[in-house]
Amino acid sequence: MPYYYNSKGEKIEKQDVEQSIAYTADGYLLPCCWCDAPSTRRDFEKAGLYKEELRVSKNKKIEDILLSQEWEQFIETVLYKPDDAPRCCKEKCGYQDE
Amino acid sequence: MSDITSFVDYQKKYKLPNLETSTRCTLRCPQCTRAKLFAPKESSSYRETISRIHNGFDLPLEDATKIFDFFDNGVMLCGSLSDPVYWPSLRKFIQESKKQINKKVQIHTAATQKNLEWYRDIFEMCHPNVTWIFGADGLSDSSMTYRIGQNSKLIFEAMILGKEMQLDIVWHYIIFDYNLNQIEDAKKLAADNDIKLEFVKSNRTGGGVTVPDDYKPKRNKEITNDTL
Numbered sequence: 001m002p003y004y005y006n007s008k009g010e011k012i013e014k015q016d017v018e019q020s021i022a023y024t025a026d027g028y029l030l031p032c033c034w035c036d037a038p039s040t041r042r043d044f045e046k047a048g049l050y051k052e053e054l055r056v057s058k059n060k061k062i063e064d065i066l067l068s069q070e071w072e073q074f075i076e077t078v079l080y081k082p083d084d085a086p087r088c089c090k091e092k093c094g095y096q097d098e
Numbered sequence: 099m100s101d102i103t104s105f106v107d108y109q110k111k112y113k114l115p116n117l118e119t120s121t122r123c124t125l126r127c128p129q130c131t132r133a134k135l136f137a138p139k140e141s142s143s144y145r146e147t148i149s150r151i152h153n154g155f156d157l158p159l160e161d162a163t164k165i166f167d168f169f170d171n172g173v174m175l176c177g178s179l180s181d182p183v184y185w186p187s188l189r190k191f192i193q194e195s196k197k198q199i200n201k202k203v204q205i206h207t208a209a210t211q212k213n214l215e216w217y218r219d220i221f222e223m224c225h226p227n228v229t230w231i232f233g234a235d236g237l238s239d240s241s242m243t244y245r246i247g248q249n250s251k252l253i254f255e256a257m258i259l260g261k262e263m264q265l266d267i268v269w270h271y272i273i274f275d276y277n278l279n280q281i282e283d284a285k286k287l288a289a290d291n292d293i294k295l296e297f298v299k300s301n302r303t304g305g306g307v308t309v310p311d312d313y314k315p316k317r318n319k320e321i322t323n324d325t326l
């Protein structure tokens with residue numbers, strides 16, 4: 001998430017916006033390991049990141065997955081419409097207690 | 099970061115991807131996803147977790163190599179469901195990683211393998227860019243309080259052996275109420291054996307363990323050095 005809300009509800013820009021990408025037990029890439037939980041799966045299915053053709057085993061190169069339309073749309077959402085991002089992105093990276 | 103290209107470029111150049119290597123773990127840590135396997139079988143959390151395990155598989159060596167080739171800095175084997183010591187391809191992967199010896203391989207583990215010989219054998223294969231990060235929350239008489247099922251004695255023996263074999267060994271110690279009084283002894287043990295000790299502030303209260311108020315993270319998780 002490019003920013004978070006502090007305890008006063010102010011929007012604060014973050015310096016390091018990125019977690020590391022995660023590889024899941026069923027062979028997909030997700031934006032980070034926090035996205036890889038049973039309760040969050042539906043959000044990423046909805047974003048298309050669990051499409052069969054995005055399995056690592058179905059691609060010759062990792063960039064073919066990360067530069068896919070689905071990933072591009074997901075990153076666009078996080079960057080420019082973060083209020084529409086998956087709940088776990090907002091919960092884990094969208095807020096900060098001070 | 100302004101678009102997908104800069105995101106991918108940043109991940110490739112600077113980040114270590116987090117790889118789930120299987121669905122296997124023998125521990126029963128109360129805050130792990132796997133703990134939901136002990137929920138009532140008709141509950142959604144049980145059904146979702148068991149389905150995730152049933153749909154999972156051992157990370158194919160081809161997938162691991164593909165990912166390792168792509169990321170410039172290497173990879174992190176750190177499951178949210180599994181422990182990398184149970185990955186059947188771990189040895190082959192370490193062997194394969196020697197072809198790109200400038201890249202890091204971080205192995206985050208808390209479960210225990212069968213005996214010290216297993217560790218000696220795999221440590222002998224490791225190159226200087228392999229780091230073993232052991233999760234032991236307390237000393238050998240207490241770390242199994244959170245890491246239920248951990249052979250704590252073996253974990254400490256493995257850490258010390260790894261250091262004796264000149265590997266990069268890191269000890270991650272989550273601070274709970276039950277191990278708060280062991281912090282100074284842990285620092286001494288780490289210093290005596292030249293092991294890098296890092297304290298972890300975590301939100302993992304529940305299931306019989308509590309995090310002291312003074313050691314709760316501001317956000318999701320914090321790792322500090324031994325100057326705590």
